[in-house]
Amino acid sequence: MSAETNKRLQKIADFARNYLEEAYKKRDDKEGLKRFLSGFDYRWQHTQRVAQFGKIIAEAEGADTELVVAACLLHDIAWFDVQGDNSRDHGNIGAEIARPFLASLGYAPEQVDNICYSIASHVTVENPNTLEANIVSDADNVDRFGPYRILQWCYSDIDDYEKLTDKLRERINRLEHYRANNPLATETGKQLFAEQLHLQILFFSEFVGESELSVTPQL
Numbered sequence: 001m002s003a004e005t006n007k008r009l010q011k012i013a014d015f016a017r018n019y020l021e022e023a024y025k026k027r028d029d030k031e032g033l034k035r036f037l038s039g040f041d042y043r044w045q046h047t048q049r050v051a052q053f054g055k056i057i058a059e060a061e062g063a064d065t066e067l068v069v070a071a072c073l074l075h076d077i078a079w080f081d082v083q084g085d086n087s088r089d090h091g092n093i094g095a096e097i098a099r100p101f102l103a104s105l106g107y108a109p110e111q112v113d114n115i116c117y118s119i120a121s122h123v124t125v126e127n128p129n130t131l132e133a134n135i136v137s138d139a140d141n142v143d144r145f146g147p148y149r150i151l152q153w154c155y156s157d158i159d160d161y162e163k164l165t166d167k168l169r170e171r172i173n174r175l176e177h178y179r180a181n182n183p184l185a186t187e188t189g190k191q192l193f194a195e196q197l198h199l200q201i202l203f204f205s206e207f208v209g210e211s212e213l214s215v216t217p218q219l
């Protein structure tokens, strides 16, 4: 990509980071969010990883990589603006926040539409009608099943071994279902998702296996 493209993407990253951080500061449940590993730091790190996965998938699938990376950087921008039942609105709200900013960077109207459609549809639209939007959703889902999520799955029940083991046993079933019916849209997304599933299933299976060793041996 050209230096000019990278400069534009850096401006988008700065905008997204600042917006997320300011919105997080306004939340009065910061401690709870942090406790569940879901504070600003996690959200911003997730955002950047989604942009990295988006780049890999876009290049492999022949999509417009700049539009994909821009949308990935902005996809969760409204994350802290919504709570509870309204959390699925973060896509639509995020697209509205991003629209005037993207226009101010000099993107053409159809490019702005493409990016905003990806942001809006990543939460609610099952089969988006642009390649770029499918890639943003795929990149999001790849990171939602990454190593950090292994920690998140374990973290809340770390002090209750039996409960955690039962929970992970159930989780393995769910993950096996995803492995049999890979729900991602693009071939590259499916591959990356399968790699994440492999790691999670392997780790959780080893964990459950270890629990079966946590008894005194019988000779």
Ligand SMILES: [Fe+2]
Pocket (backbone or CB within 6 Å): 046, 050, 075, 076, 140
């Ligand atoms: Fe996300």
